[in-house]
Amino acid sequence: MKQINAGKFVFTGELEPVKTMNLEEVIEGAKILKDHVVAINITDNPTAFGYMNALVPSYMIQKEVGVEAVYQVTTRDRNRLALLSDLLAAGALGIKNVLALTGDHTTVGDTPQAKPVFDLDSATLVYMLRKMIDEGLDLNNNEIKNPPKFNIGIAAAPNADPLEAEILKIERKVKLGVDFIQTQCVYSVEQVKNFLEATSYLKTPILIGIAPFKSISMMKWMVQYVPGIKVPSEIQETLFKAKKKGGKEAVYEANIEIFSELLRGIRKTTNATGIHMMAIGFEWIVPKIIERAGII
Amino acid sequence: MIIVQQKPLNEIFEMTKNLKSLLIVGCDGCASIIQVGGERQAQVLKTLLEMEKKVKGEETPVIKAISILRQCDRQVAATALNPLREDYEAILSLGCGVGVQTISEVCKPTLIIPANDTKFLGMHDTRKGKFQELCSACGECILFETGGICPITRCAKSLLNGPCGGQSKGKCEVGGGKNDCAWILIFNSLKDRNRLDLFTKFRPPKDYRLSGHPREIGGEDEDQEVSS
Ligand code: SF4
Ligand code: SF4
Numbered sequence: 001m002k003q004i005n006a007g008k009f010v011f012t013g014e015l016e017p018v019k020t021m022n023l024e025e026v027i028e029g030a031k032i033l034k035d036h037v038v039a040i041n042i043t044d045n046p047t048a049f050g051y052m053n054a055l056v057p058s059y060m061i062q063k064e065v066g067v068e069a070v071y072q073v074t075t076r077d078r079n080r081l082a083l084l085s086d087l088l089a090a091g092a093l094g095i096k097n098v099l100a101l102t103g104d105h106t107t108v109g110d111t112p113q114a115k116p117v118f119d120l121d122s123a124t125l126v127y128m129l130r131k132m133i134d135e136g137l138d139l140n141n142n143e144i145k146n147p148p149k150f151n152i153g154i155a156a157a158p159n160a161d162p163l164e165a166e167i168l169k170i171e172r173k174v175k176l177g178v179d180f181i182q183t184q185c186v187y188s189v190e191q192v193k194n195f196l197e198a199t200s201y202l203k204t205p206i207l208i209g210i211a212p213f214k215s216i217s218m219m220k221w222m223v224q225y226v227p228g229i230k231v232p233s234e235i236q237e238t239l240f241k242a243k244k245k246g247g248k249e250a251v252y253e254a255n256i257e258i259f260s261e262l263l264r265g266i267r268k269t270t271n272a273t274g275i276h277m278m279a280i281g282f283e284w285i286v287p288k289i290i291e292r293a294g295i296i
Numbered sequence: 297m298i299i300v301q302q303k304p305l306n307e308i309f310e311m312t313k314n315l316k317s318l319l320i321v322g323c324d325g326c327a328s329i330i331q332v333g334g335e336r337q338a339q340v341l342k343t344l345l346e347m348e349k350k351v352k353g354e355e356t357p358v359i360k361a362i363s364i365l366r367q368c369d370r371q372v373a374a375t376a377l378n379p380l381r382e383d384y385e386a387i388l389s390l391g392c393g394v395g396v397q398t399i400s401e402v403c404k405p406t407l408i409i410p411a412n413d414t415k416f417l418g419m420h421d422t423r424k425g426k427f428q429e430l431c432s433a434c435g436e437c438i439l440f441e442t443g444g445i446c447p448i449t450r451c452a453k454s455l456l457n458g459p460c461g462g463q464s465k466g467k468c469e470v471g472g473g474k475n476d477c478a479w480i481l482i483f484n485s486l487k488d489r490n491r492l493d494l495f496t497k498f499r500p501p502k503d504y505r506l507s508g509h510p511r512e513i514g515g516e517d518e519d520q521e522v523s524s
Contacts, residue, residue, distance in 0.1 A: 076453075080501060102453065102455065104469065105453060105462060107452075107470050108470065116453065118455065119501070120501055121456060121460070122460070123457035123498060123499075124456065127498070139501060155461060157461050160461075160463070161465050161466075162466070162480065164487075165459060165480060165483040165495070166459075168492065168495055169457070169458070169496075172457060172497070172498050173457075173498075175498065227462055228461070228463075228464050
């Protein structure tokens with residue numbers, strides 16, 4: 001947050017603890033990202049898959065690797081009591097940033113029979129966080145001794161259709177008081193420009209989400225299933241061609257080229273606060289893209 | 297309306313087996329209007345039960361099929377059923393869960409059997425030939441703020457401050473993109489009414505005590521005793 005407030009163009013990264021009690025991969029990923037990002041998001045049961053909770057890895061990357069965590073918190077799996085408990089624990093462990101999310105519905109995950117909670121939503125979670133931070137109170141105005149201080153982040157969908165509903169929803173949360181916004185992935189400078197223009201009145205730092213494709217099948221999956229993803233056909237074609245020509249390695253190379261180009265475009269022609277890089281499982285590509293973009 | 301759906305016949309046969317006599321009671325309220333639990337359906341069920349016994353070569357029980365004005369009204373149910381209930385071993389109700397429980401209460405100790413599954417509070421959309429759930433009786437109606445569309449019931453996450461990131465072109469991530477996103481419906485409804493201020497308004501966390509079970513309203517006075 002300090003660097004954002006100082007007007008620096010920043011990068012954040014993302015790591016996903018999976019269905020294991022092993023922390024090695026997360027730690028390794030954090031080490032790769034560390035020198036290139038100001039903080040790393042730790043996902044909270046993404047797409048409603050049951051994984052290790054986000055708090056422990058958030059703490060571990062801070063402690064073991066020395067990089068700040070953005071602790072992602074969804075309202076899908078915990079009611080307001082459990083959320084409060086976890087947030088107090090996060091404060092105790094030195095977590096500085098919380099990304100408040102509603103979370104994907106249980107039925108889209110790997111345990112679709114589970115009872116979805118959604119006692120709060122992302123907005124009411126921001127509201128609860130603000131009360132904790134600003135007033136030292138819980139939702140019922142009970143005093144919290146030694147309340148935590150977090151920077152509060154929210155997510156946004158630049159490709160949402162209708163966009164107006166999305167913007168007003170962001171406004172609703174910004175009015176409660178949020179410190180930063182991280183967006184879903186975008187694939188063209190045009191998308192970024194439209195979104196930043198529409199949200200400029202909110203005067204909140206926005207980190208634009210960028211997600212290179214680990215493979216062609218991942219791209220196909222995202223295009224088909226992830227709501228609001230718009231991948232320009234040129235990008236799709238370039239990657240298809242690369243795959244045909246040189247297989248996996250060529251796809252990686254094409255990714256580096258495409259996304260460093262996109263990065264440069266965003267940096268040069270928009271006033272985005274920074275970039276949120278999501279390259280789950282192939283974090284090594286993040287430094288390569290940033291280096292090739294040559295914009296730090 | 298309360299939307300009910302008849303249980304699979306096998307289930308009804310199972311619950312009614314070995315009975316010597318049975319009173320089948322339809323309801324002229326919601327169940328009848330949606331043609332699931334009225335007088336006609338009671339008669340049809342009587343025929344089916346008799347046929348089933350015949351096919352199995354079992355003794356046919358004495359079955360009578362009637363329908364009453366409203367099963368969910370204690371007084372109505374008691375007046376209509378008390379003269380009859382002693383002649384039957386069991387009552388098969390074609391009402392909703394409320395009707396079944398009301399009859400069970402006023403017809404003690406006659407055995408009570410539900411013929412229907414009670415599904416939800418909803419509307420019969422005759423154009424599409426389907427029933428749609430519209431209200432969950434949450435105890436604190438916010439339809440004014442949401443353009444007459446209930447997010448508690450029609451949003452898969454019951455969000456108070458939607459839409460979530462799962463909507464795409466107005467469709468919800470739940471159900472494979474076939475269902476409308478309630479929050480986009482709300483957005484459009486409020487936009488049409490020039491009340492987007494209500495959309496942008498922040499709604500604080502819901503008080504779930506208001507929808508916690510069991511709920512009662514009133515009841516200062518002693519219940520009027522219904523003669524049995
Ligand atoms: S807000 Fe509550 S009472 Fe109103 S329609 Fe929805 S569920 Fe029913
Ligand atoms: S997509 Fe719309 S209806 Fe579905 S859960 Fe999200 S806000 Fe609710």
